[in-house]
Amino acid sequence: MIVAGADGCPAGWVLVLWQGPEGPPPQARLVKKLAEVLKWDERPAFLAVDMPIGLPEKAERGGRHCEREARARLGQRQSSVFSTPARAALAAEEFQEACRLNRAHSEPPRGVSKQCFNIFPKIRELAALVTPETQSWLRECHPELAFWAMNGEIPLHLPKKVKSAPAEPGLALRRGLLEKAGFPLTQLRAPAFKRKDVGKDDILDACACTWSAWRMSQGAEIRLPAEPRFNAEGLRMEISA
Known part of the structure; x- marks a missing residue:
């Protein structure tokens, strides 16, 4: 059985494929569009993606229930969980329009963070692939929640980035957690990705999702x-780790 984790990166998506602790070494791949994965002969039985699945009709303070639950577990790392906007806001191509649409579909009215707006194209891309049926194997994940689970359900004390730059102590902590949890990170087979295409933290996040x-x-x-909520399209609004 092949499983995979995917994390958005500047060049598209970085994926890590794995057949579990008894299988061959994991492999990293870069795709421009996530839909390419559906054409692979070895399509993953489960694909965990670090991107929201199932947007609400009305945005709530703090985002969806699953995001609020994730933050409650992450301590100092809770800022890594964005608040998902209302589904209507996703149609906006300009930041101000996204904020306007989200205010019209939220209570109390609230805009959209610039960080969240910047990943709108990837949220739209994923939304085009997910249905209640495909959600049986295409799931929303969050790397920091995965690292929290690896760490005995204790929040990590070091960030993986400081002032938007990779922070080696935090990266080293996460590498150690992956190895300790049984993921053979040192055996990972990966092309020589260009730094401008795939960051160090992108690969680690994809491994955590895997x-x-x-x-x-x-x-x-x-x-x-534990009991998921559903959006108007019948999609589960949940985060797994």
Whole structure:
């Protein structure tokens, strides 16, 4: 069984494929569009993606219930969980228009963060692939929640980035957690990605999502909330790790 984790990166998406602890070394790949994965002969049985799945009709303070639950567990790392906008805001191509649409579809009215707006294209891309049926294997994940799970459900004390630049102590902490959790990071087979295309933290985040995808394949993942809520399209609004 092949599973994979995907993280958005400047060049598209970086994916890590794995067949579990008894399988061959994991492999990293770069794709421009996530839809390319659906054409692979070895399509993953589970694909865990670090991107929101299932947008609400009305945005709430603090985002969806699953995002609020994730933040409650992450301590100092809670800022890594963005508040998902209302589905209507996703149609906006300009930041001010996104804020206007989100204010019209939120209570109390609120705009959209610039960081969240910057990933709108990838949220739209993923939304075009997900249906209630494909959500059986295409799941939303969050790397920091995965690292929290690896760390005995204790928030990490070091960030992976400081002032938008990779922070080596935090990266080293996450590398150690992956290895300790059974993911063979030192055996990862990866092309020589250009730094401008794929960051060090992007690869680690994809590995964390892959670890979560393996847990999904074994029915051992943590799902937040325990009883998922659904959006108007029938999609579960949950985050797994």
